Amino acid sequence: MPSRAGLHPSRTGNTKVLTSDLVEPIFRKWFAGPMVRWVNCIHPEYGAGRGPGEAEEPVGMERLMKVMEGIVEDLYGHVHRVSRFATAIGRAMNLEEDDLDRLATVGVLHDVGKIHIDPQILSKPGPLVDDEMLRMRKHSEYGFAMTVERFDRHVAEAILYHHERFDGRGYPFGLEGMEIPLLARIVLVADAFDAITSTRSYQPALPVDYALNEIKTYSGTQFDPDIADAFVRLVESGALGLEPQRVPELH
Secondary structure, X not given: OOOOOOOOOOOOOXXXXXXXXXXXXXXXXXXXXXXXHHHHHHOHHHOOOOOOOOOOOOOOHHHHHXXXXXXXXOHXXXXXXXXXXXXXXXXXXXXXXXXXXXXXHHHHHOOHHHHHOOHHHHOOOOOOOHHHHHHHOOHHHHHHHHHOOOOOHHHHHHHHHOOOOOOOOOOOOOOOHHHOOHXXXXXXXXXXXXXXXXXXXXXXXXXXHHHHHHHHHOEOOOEOHHHHHHHHHHHHOOOOOOOOOOXXXXX
């Protein structure tokens, strides 16, 4: 499998935020050819317009990213922030460079399964009803199915398990504690922090100190306490450039 070195913060230790010029090649390289059928099926408005018996046109970058941007909220911003936070945690925990590569990739792709979820559910401003929640929770399994044959299995498994909780009350399988792969436990913290501090259809962006308090409150229940502590220390030390009383400037 080709190396994806360079997707994580630089090896010199300087923080490097993922940008769209790094995100786009991931989708272009790994998703363009094999995904023509499900893009055409799920979102025919972006289809290639081929008739019966005609060769299928590969899913172009513009078409695929248009589909993804309509489904994954704040696509570029959210994925590069989750990648940044996750790799920062991994570096603070002295993970190997291969795992930092994997964390950066999972940050980009952790919500890719949402392409299979009804956009009306994704953009619903109020609470989801039970049936909608069940469908929403399938996105991690869809993401695993979409990536398991194209990426390092550790990447696909982190996508699958990134909503598992440390206390066993997460999904899709209710794994508990160290049963949950380390990379998934890290991405859960990074994803939760960004969700709290970003504007979503169901809530306004909240300040950094509020998000940190949530991470602390749910350390040991929702979050692995060691990972939660590592992330809190990173933020409070100023290493991530986030000011506690402010809503982050989202790029």
